Amino acid sequence: MIFMAFFEDIGKKITQTGQDAITKTKNMTESARLSGMISDEDKKITQMLTEIGKMYYNLNNEDPGDEYASYVSAIKESIAKKTQFSDQIKKLKGVEKCPNCGQDVPHGVAFCSACGNSIKTTPQQAEPVPDAQPGEPAARCPKCGAALAENARFCVGCGEKISES
DSSP states (O other), rough: HHHHHHHHHHHHHHHHHHHHHHHHHHHHHHHHHHHHHHHHHHHHHHHHHEEEEHHHHHHHHHSSSSTHHHHHHHHHHHHHHHHHHHHHHHHHHTTTOOOOOOOEETOOOOOOTTOBOOOOTTTTTOOOOOOTTTOOOBBBBBTTTTTTOOSSSSSSSTOOOOOOO
C-alpha cells in the first residue's frame, strides 16, 4: 500500500507538472503574440509622429517658433547636404539634371533627350556627343548624326525632335 500511495503521489506530481508546463507554454505564446501586437502599434505611432513632424515642418519651416527653430535649422542643413552629395554622385556618374524637366542627361550634351530643352554649358564644359556603346543599336540623329539613346525623344547633340517611327 505504501508503494501504491507513493506511485499515486508521483503520478499526481507528473500530471500537475505537465499541466503547469502546458499553461506556461500557452502563456508564453500569448505573451509573444501580445508583444508582437505592441511592436506593431509602436511602429504605427512612430509613423504617425513622423507624418505629424513632416506636416509641421512643411507648414512652419519659415517661422517654426523658438522651441522648434533648432530642429528646423538642422533639417534644412541636412537637406542641403543631401543635395550636395547627390550632385557629387551625379558628377561622378557624368550626368546632370535638365533645368527644364529634371531628367538626368549626360554631362556636356547640348539638349535634353526627354524634353528637347537646351542645356546651357560653357565652352570648357562641352564634351563630344557620346557615340553608341558596343552592343547598343547605332540609332543616329538624322540631322547631326549623333548616337541616340534608346527611347530618346530629342537628340542630345542638336535638339532635333526624333520621330517615333
